[in-house]
Amino acid sequence: MLTKTVTVALVGNPNAGKTTLFNALSGLRQRVGNYPGVTVELKKGSFTAPGGIPIDLIDLPGTYSLAARSPDEMVAVDLLLGRRPEEPRPDVVLSIVDATNLDRHLYLTSQLLDLGEPVVLAVNMVDAAEAQGIKVDCPRLAQEMGIPVIPIQANKGIGLDALTAALLAAAQAGRSPRGVAFPVAFEKEVAALQTEVGTEVPGFLTRRLLLDVGGYTEQWLVAKQGKELREQLDAARKRLADAGIPVPAVEARTRFGWVRPVVAAAVTKPAVRAVTWTDRLDKVLTHRVWGTLVFLGLMFLVFESIFLWAKPLMEMIDGVRQVSAKWVEGTMSPGPLRGLLSDGIIKGVGSVLVFLPQIMILFGFIAVLEDCGYMARAAFLMDRLMSKCGLSGKSFIPLLSSVACAVPGVMSTRVIENRRDRLATIMVAPLMSCSARLPVYVLLIATFLPVASSDRPDGFPWWVPGLTLFAMYMLGFILAPIIALLLKRTLLKGATPVFVMELPAYKRPTVRGVLRRMMDAGYAFVRRAGSVILWSMILIWVMLYFPYSDAAGVNYDDRIAAVEKKKDTAEEEAKALETAGQEVPEEIQKAITDAEEERNAINGEWKRNSYMGRVGRFLEPAFEPLGWDWRIGMAAIASFPAREVFVGMLGMVYDLGDEPGEGGSALPDTLRKEWTADPARGRYAVVVALSVMVFVALCLQCASTLAVIHRETKGWAWPAFTFAYMTTLAYAGAFVTFQVGRLIVNATG
Amino acid sequence: MLLPLDMLRAGEWAEVEEVSGQPGWVGRLAELGIRQGCRLQIVQPGSPCLLNISGCRLCLRPGECSQILVRPVDGVQAAS
DSSP, rough: TTTTTTTEEEEEOSSHHHHHHHHHHHHTTTEEETTTTTTOOEEEEEEEEEEEEEEEEEEEESSSSSSOOHHHHHHHHHHHHTTTTSSSSSSSEEEEEEEEGGHHHHHHHHGGGGSSEEEEEEEEEEHHHHHOOOOOOOHEEEHHTTSSSEEEGGGGGGTTHHHHHHHHHHHHHHHOOOOOOOOOHHHHHHHHHHHHHHSSOOOHHHHHHHHHHTOHHHHHHHHHOHHHHHHHHHHHHHHHTTTTTTTTTHHHHHHHHHHHHHHHHEEOOOSSSSHHHHHHHHHTTTTTHHHHHHHHHHHHHHHHHHHHHHHHHHHHHHHHHHHHHHHHHHHSSHHHHHHIIIIIIIIHHHHHHHHHHHHHHHHHHHHHHHHTTTTHHHHHHHHHHHHHHTOOOGHHHHHHHHTHHHHHHHHGGOOOHHHHHHHHHHGGGGOOTTTTTHHHHHHHHHHSBOOSSOOOTBOOOOOHHHHHHHHHHHHHHHHHHOOOOOOOOTTTOOOOOEEEEEEOOOOOOHHHHHHHHHHHHHHHHHHHTTHHHHHHHHHHHHHHHHHOOOTTSSHHHHHHHHHHHHHHHHHHHHHHHTTOOOOOOOHHHHHHHHHHHHHHHHHHHHHHHHHHHHHHHHHHHHHHHGGGOOHHHHHHHHSSSSTTHHHHHHHHOOOOOOOOTSOOOOOHHEEEEEEEEHHGGGHHHHHHHHHHHHHHHOOOBHHHHHHHHHHHHTSHHHHHHHHHHHHHHHHHHHHHHHHHHHHHHHHHO | EEEGGOOOTTTTTEEEEEEEOHHHHHHHHHHOOOTTTTTEEEEOOSSSSSEEEEEEEEEOOOOHHTTTEEEEOOOOOOOO
16 A cells, blocks of 8 residues: 555646646656547646655646536646556646736636645745735635645745645645535435436536536537437426526636635735736736837847857857768768768758757747746737737737747647637648748848858948847737738638736746756757658768769769868878978969869859759749759658758858868858859848748648647648748748839849 | 727726637636636737736737726736
8 A cells, every 4th residue: 555656636816826836746757648539738746755655746727617618627627636547546636826926826726626636735835925915725725625735836846845744744644635515406406416417427527517508518418318318407407596506607606616715814915006016017018009118129139149148058069060070981881871971961950950049049938928827918918919819819829929939829829719710820830930941030130131240341230130139039020910800701600709818926046947948948959850861861962962973983982082172182282392491383272262162163063963953953933033042942742741951951062171170161251152152142141141041931841730730730730821821921921022122222232 | 888808997906707619719818817706907908918917928819808897996906
């Protein structure tokens, strides 16, 4: 008995500090559980209580109530009742509540008391409550509620030992609390319904069936047992309404009627609520004008610092990449294998991995903004705008998280109850510039729109790079609501949904929480680089490498090696002369540069004649109006599985065979040289860069996003539609950018 | 005197008298604390408006607010 694993389910309102408590208890031993047929991901953690008893902790999604409205919300209820085959029924339910807002949070706790399982109450943020003059008498609360009550401060790890002890004691005692008493007439109706639906439906669900008008339990049981059940339900609800017990108001009335005296007995509050920091901050941050300005300023700051902070780290990773490529080229003999390793894998995947610091910094910012409670303010500010396009502020949070990655963004649309709104939000979420687009922006901006410096006298004022990046993000922010509006006017017609949202109190984000999010993001990125991106890179490399012999049947590798040899001898000769103190004759210097040029020409010819080059040149007329040559066009096409590939492919296709690390042959320099040297487009290099960026900003180049849209909409029609409209939009956007940009360049000379 | 919630001005307190509309919506608001007998304060009117309900901030649209009938009360927050 003592060594048996104790399963604990963690339940609480959003913003109760549930995730903080979960992380504090389970540390690093976490995993994510997926459930077939639904989109809920439940986190599971395990830890060992003092005395060696293992505890499994299941983190249920934050909710205000157990009244399930959708299959996703039903997962939590089913899991609590032990009706999911994947998980055992929890031994104890751990209810976490916010001490500063007990009245509200105890509503959910009172529903948990009906489950027929032991419940332990953790009163979180007692310190914050005390700072507001709110005192919670936990022993008294325990006495009033009939369950153990433990005060904790999850963010500081205070009270966790007492909590663990209480969980174990409750699991061993196995005594379930008494639920809140509903009116007798209501209980009679529940009993009558119970005989109707049969004993395999737990009593808890029978109550929910009666209480949740149009809720998921009703949909499910009516579908299972037939229309008569709906008639009986309606009749029962009518009888109750006639008796002065209207459903569902009776639940709120009864439960809050129970909560009120409990809180009155155990909690002392100041007569006048103290003005908190949250109030003062909200005065500014939710203000129509100041709040919006702060929001825009903050976003600009975020993008600017991504540039500044990541630079040294990126250079470090790039250095490692170049050194390892050089090492491979130095130790292996020329041939397909060396090419694959050095050009395909190290240069291709490496040029994607360089962006790891930026992605982690972006996720760090998003974690801070979410954890401190600012995201909800941003949603509040944006609701006015969102309501104009028929969506609500709730759609804004998925859109903002799509700035990090559209996959979690699309998944977080689950908080939107209205199906049409949810679909519209899913359709436009991939328009948000995700972190995978960042590498393309960063590379092209750093190459073509740099800050003026001694190295780059042709540069721009200091604010141009940040502003360009900001503009790329704004493109999605502006287009997404417009597209959503069009969708809501046409395919997804319907009334503007009701909107209610809680703005949580501001909290100091924990360093551990933020670091964890950054590490998770970094790990996911590296894993992606090792799978989809790696395979795409190998495929691209193969298409660029073969056929590896020219029309005469001579291998390009051999031709390059021959030229390299010529160059080496010339260089050695020059060196020997130099060390001897003699001047190097012009013929030798010319021989070196000639050899270099010849090698680049061979390389260029090889790439043009490769399978990739042939396809690209065939398709070139389609890229022409966008200002692209076949190489950019093929990079765009090749990055449809994962847009990170774009940068990697540019790295491969513009790699002219310079030995890495030699004279700074980094990708930006090569790109600049190549694009400005192009006779037709050279003048418009900056415009071409912008056109590429606009294309990447608007295009759905991500297989994972398509897969998640398929999963969330349960079909291929919506992902296909999203893909089609975004590709069209991207092409049109790039077209307009290039054509307008060209006119401007021509006009300004 | 009963008013729809969206008629209140910034800083005014009121007691909720009636919440009408679809049962699911009424139940939803009750879970969030907007139910008959509770006190709330308009922090910021407009679209959406910001409410203070026992120290907790909620935002609602005027369309929804007009379905909530309230009785204005004087300044101080009473113990709920």
